[in-house]
Amino acid sequence: MNTLFHKAKQNRVYEDVVNQIQTAILNGDIEPGSRLPAERTLCEMFQTSRGTLREALRILEQKSLIEIRLGASGGAYVKNANSxxxxxxxxxxxxxxxxxxxxxxxxxxxxxxxxxxxxxxxxxxxxxxxxxxxxxxxxxxxxxxxxxxxxxxxxxxxxxxxxxxxxxxxxxxxxxxxxxxxxxxxxxxxxxxxxxxxxxxxxxxxxxxxxxxxxxxxxxxxxxxxxxxxxxxxxxxxxxxxxxxx
Amino acid sequence: MNTLFHKAKQNRVYEDVVNQIQTAILNGDIEPGSRLPAERTLCEMFQTSRGTLREALRILEQKSLIEIRLGASGGAYVKNANSxxxxxxxxxxxxxxxxxxxxxxxxxxxxxxxxxxxxxxxxxxxxxxxxxxxxxxxxxxxxxxxxxxxxxxxxxxxxxxxxxxxxxxxxxxxxxxxxxxxxxxxxxxxxxxxxxxxxxxxxxxxxxxxxxxxxxxxxxxxxxxxxxxxxxxxxxxxxxxxxxxx
DNA sequence: TGACACTAATGGTCTAACCATTATAATGTT
DNA sequence: AACATTATAATGGTTAGACCATTAGTGTCA
Known part of the structure; x- marks a missing residue:
């Protein structure tokens, strides 16, 4: 089979974090416009270090699934589907x-x-x-x-x-x-x-x-x-x- | 103008790293299939910490510009344009x-x-x-x-x-x-x-x-x-x- | 000659601290 | 009271250094 399967890594922790968050967003479990918990909170939830979590956030940001804002009341905001x-x-x-x-x-x-x-x-x-x-x-x-x-x-x-x-x-x-x-x-x-x-x-x-x-x-x-x-x-x-x- | 300009952040270090590497790849300055220097070497070249550099690599990987392999003679390999x-x-x-x-x-x-x-x-x-x-x-x-x-x-x-x-x-x-x-x-x-x-x-x-x-x-x-x-x-x-x- | 163990290079993860930005609250001024 | 200013605290951005996990290559031994 040519394209049916893609390589089965899934050993990297940040990929699992990406998958969990991405699935929640695409399934509509998280409303567009709403904010994910702060990085340090997410670290506790996923039981990872901040560095690993941030790598996951970078990927989600690059996928246009979230947008990250700076400062107080900043954080990862869920985006709508776009082009x-x-x-x-x-x-x-x-x-x-x-x-x-x-x-x-x-x-x-x-x-x-x-x-x-x-x-x-x-x-x-x-x-x-x-x-x-x-x-x-x-x-x-x-x-x-x-x-x-x-x-x-x-x-x-x-x-x-x-x-x-x-x-x-x-x-x-x-x-x-x-x-x-x-x-x-x-x-x-x-x-x-x-x-x-x-x-x-x-x-x-x-x-x-x-x-x-x-x-x-x-x-x-x-x-x-x-x-x-x-x-x-x-x-x-x-x-x-x-x-x-x- | 609607779409001509996109937001002018560019304060984040990892974005600058992404831009530099991406430009080099798209301009053909780095051959597809070739390997970028090891993470610790890149850190010295860009004068950044490993965490920041890795965030940049995650973005480039998500853009399908590089592929990262594990182990000895692992590292970031430049990929061809694909779908x-x-x-x-x-x-x-x-x-x-x-x-x-x-x-x-x-x-x-x-x-x-x-x-x-x-x-x-x-x-x-x-x-x-x-x-x-x-x-x-x-x-x-x-x-x-x-x-x-x-x-x-x-x-x-x-x-x-x-x-x-x-x-x-x-x-x-x-x-x-x-x-x-x-x-x-x-x-x-x-x-x-x-x-x-x-x-x-x-x-x-x-x-x-x-x-x-x-x-x-x-x-x-x-x-x-x-x-x-x-x-x-x-x-x-x-x-x-x-x-x-x- | 082939199987196995060792080695070293490389990415993956963690900890803990400090810096930069910004919304909000507190304070001061008119 | 209204407005400008300043402090505060929450949040992301960055750093440094350590240790773990994976793997290609090398060397060793049966």
């Missing part, structure tokens, strides 16, 4: 050149077109209203022109994430969020836009939203794909310009 | 009920159909030969019947991952691998197959491979989607049977 870990993992793959920005863009094309298609199939009236409200905000910032670009981008992103939510599959949310994080992390330094891109982007959003409201899944899929492709192509151009300028 | 972290992240999302197995199956449908389409577009003659060799192995195990199911599954998986590789986008490899890991982790306990499934599965592989060799991207995409959907539906049935039996 941090996935985003960091992606970032490492990019930084090690195992995955290029072009690969990322191609994958994003698949994702955005898929969620748009699903959203067109599954959107309720309430979903469409929510999209419309966001679209009105986007219109507002478009009308204010290029100076509001940052605000526009924020709404643009919200619309994308809302479409992902409407798709009904939270996995798309997590992955799309982590991809957006990385696109910003690596592309924003080349970012330089004019009113043309602003207008183009806005029109794309209008069209995609309309297609979703019409439950026209094929159109929604195609428009989303084109939207992403245009954005990626534009970014690649800018990146090349930027690099050739050096 | 472990992503797989573990997915597993946590599932365990916390943030993502269901149905969500996972739907996402897999998207992925497998996309990579099959891309593979049909991009497969070289050599790629097709490689697929053919794997297909011959699959045939061998099919002919031996249900007793070789495990071997058959192993080859089946290899074929899927090879198709992902042929797609030319390593991101698909990483993500698909992590999905397969989780499908096995959660579905295998319900697994119970007959010669019918074995034969069906084999025929699917034959057809998909043929479509890729023909560069018929639409057919490859459709067949892969149907293949995954059939498998998922079958697994869901088994799961329900299993649960209702309790």
């Amino acid at each position: 941090e870990l996935m985003a960091e993992n992606l970032a490492m793959l990019i930084q090690s050149d195992s995955v290029s920005l072009e690969h990322l863009a191609e994958f994003r094309e698949t994702l955005e077109s898929t969620v748009s298609r699903l959203a067109a199939e599954r959107a309720s009236a309430v979903d469409c209203e929510e999209l419309q409200i966001l679209l009105d905000q986007a219109k507002h910032y478009r009308d204010k022109g290029i100076s509001s670009w940052n605000d526009f981008v924020r709404v643009d992103e919200q619309i994308h994430m809302t479409i992902a939510r409407i798709s009904g599959n939270p996995l798309y949310n997590f992955i799309l969020r982590s991809i957006h994080d990385n696109i910003h992390r690596y592309y924003d330094r080349f970012l330089e836009v004019s009113n043309i891109e602003l207008e183009e982007n806005y029109q794309d959003l209008v069209n995609i939203t309309a297609a979703i409201a019409d439950h026209d899944k094929n159109r929604a899929e195609r428009l989303a794909r084109e939207h992403v492709r245009r954005f990626s192509a534009y970014m690649e151009t800018k990146k090349r310009d930027h690099i050739s300028m050096l | 472990e972290l992503m797989a573990e992240n997915l597993a946590m999302l599932i365990q916390s009920d943030s993502v269901s197995l149905e969500h996972l199956a739907e996402f897999r449908e998207t992925l497998e159909s996309t990579v099959s389409r891309l593979a049909a577009e991009r497969a070289s003659a050599v790629d097709c030969e490689e697929l053919q060799i794997l297909l011959d192995q699959a045939k061998h195990y099919r002919d031996k019947g249900i007793s070789s199911w495990n071997d058959f599954v192993r080859v089946d998986e290899q074929i899927h991952m090879t198709i992902a590789r042929i797609s030319g986008n390593p991101l698909y490899n990483f993500i698909l691998r992590s999905i397969h890991d989780n499908i096995h982790r959660y579905y295998d306990r319900f697994l119970e197959v007959s010669n019918i499934e074995l034969e069906e599965n084999y025929q699917d592989l034959v057809n998909i491979t043929a479509a890729i060799a023909d560069h018929d991207k639409n057919r490859a995409e459709r067949l892969a989607r149907e293949h995954v959907r059939r498998f998922s539906a079958y697994m869901e049935t088994k799961k329900r049977d299993h649960i209702s039996m309790l």
Whole structure:
């Protein structure tokens, strides 16, 4: 069997501590937002030294299961499920050149077109209203022109994430969020836009939203794909310009 | 800005140690497979205590950047980029009920159909030969019947991952691998197959491979989607049977 | 030649102390 | 009374030094 079993160490004390706490968190036995006992208290509970316990806490922190705050009323606070870990993992793959920005863009094309298609199939009236409200905000910032670009981008992103939510599959949310994080992390330094891109982007959003409201899944899929492709192509151009300028 | 910046702590010593080592690994300054100096040596290099250094090592280990072995000639060995972290992240999302197995199956449908389409577009003659060799192995195990199911599954998986590789986008490899890991982790306990499934599965592989060799991207995409959907539906049935039996 | 014991290098754990940060309470000032 | 300041105590961050457990390599002996 290839992947069914993983090596059976489990001799290291801190791993047992990690497992116990992680299980409690994932099972929902500990509420997100609540605080674990102080380190010295946990030491007594697990009968370990502080060093060993802290190694366990470091692991849980790296897994994004807890967040550790300093000072009085500090300690280990349980976090909600989020896309941090996935985003960091992606970032490492990019930084090690195992995955290029072009690969990322191609994958994003698949994702955005898929969620748009699903959203067109599954959107309720309430979903469409929510999209419309966001679209009105986007219109507002478009009308204010290029100076509001940052605000526009924020709404643009919200619309994308809302479409992902409407798709009904939270996995798309997590992955799309982590991809957006990385696109910003690596592309924003080349970012330089004019009113043309602003207008183009806005029109794309209008069209995609309309297609979703019409439950026209094929159109929604195609428009989303084109939207992403245009954005990626534009970014690649800018990146090349930027690099050739050096 | 929403995601551009992340909190600027960097007062914790072990984080600086993590950053320095991580950067060296991701930049390729340290070869995968090579060993970092012993803990006590690293302590001198970074001018930290062993406890602090070990917290840093725990984080790097959790990030799948290093692997720590015990005993003489043990220590921290640099690992290659892999899908472990992503797989573990997915597993946590599932365990916390943030993502269901149905969500996972739907996402897999998207992925497998996309990579099959891309593979049909991009497969070289050599790629097709490689697929053919794997297909011959699959045939061998099919002919031996249900007793070789495990071997058959192993080859089946290899074929899927090879198709992902042929797609030319390593991101698909990483993500698909992590999905397969989780499908096995959660579905295998319900697994119970007959010669019918074995034969069906084999025929699917034959057809998909043929479509890729023909560069018929639409057919490859459709067949892969149907293949995954059939498998998922079958697994869901088994799961329900299993649960209702309790 | 093979089985066994020894050795040394390395990670794993423990203890006990002190430093740094911060929410809260106590105190002082206007 | 309201606000600013200071002290307090709880909590995580770091250090030092010791000892235990595991394991590859070496040497020894039958």
